Amino acid sequence: MYQLEFLPIAKKDMENIIYYVAYNLNNDVAAKELAKSFIDGAKNILDFPFGSSIYTTSEKLNYEYRCIKIKNFLMFYIIDDDKKIITVVRILYKKMNIEDILN
Numbered sequence: 001m002y003q004l005e006f007l008p009i010a011k012k013d014m015e016n017i018i019y020y021v022a023y024n025l026n027n028d029v030a031a032k033e034l035a036k037s038f039i040d041g042a043k044n045i046l047d048f049p050f051g052s053s054i055y056t057t058s059e060k061l062n063y064e065y066r067c068i069k070i071k072n073f074l075m076f077y078i079i080d081d082d083k084k085i086i087t088v089v090r091i092l093y094k095k096m097n098i099e100d101i102l103n
Helices: 008-024 028-047 098-102
Strands: 003-006 066-070 073-080 085-093
Antiparallel strands (some): 073 085
């Protein structure tokens, strides 16, 4: 069984996204639904850590990232199979320049 951890920046990503939806878009209901979707996505990663394909870009990345799509966002994670730890590294809007952010 794997353990799940979030890097501090991934937690901050999630907080910023939920805050933006709740306060900038003034939509508490959507913010709560999105928060639940992030939690459900993390649970799904725990259940099926290798269920997502390896994220590839035109340039070589520093790690072997996997990601799942959660509404308009991508939750990126890495797997340490030896230590049985899954680390969520970032949660990003799907139209961002992801390649630059992950390198």
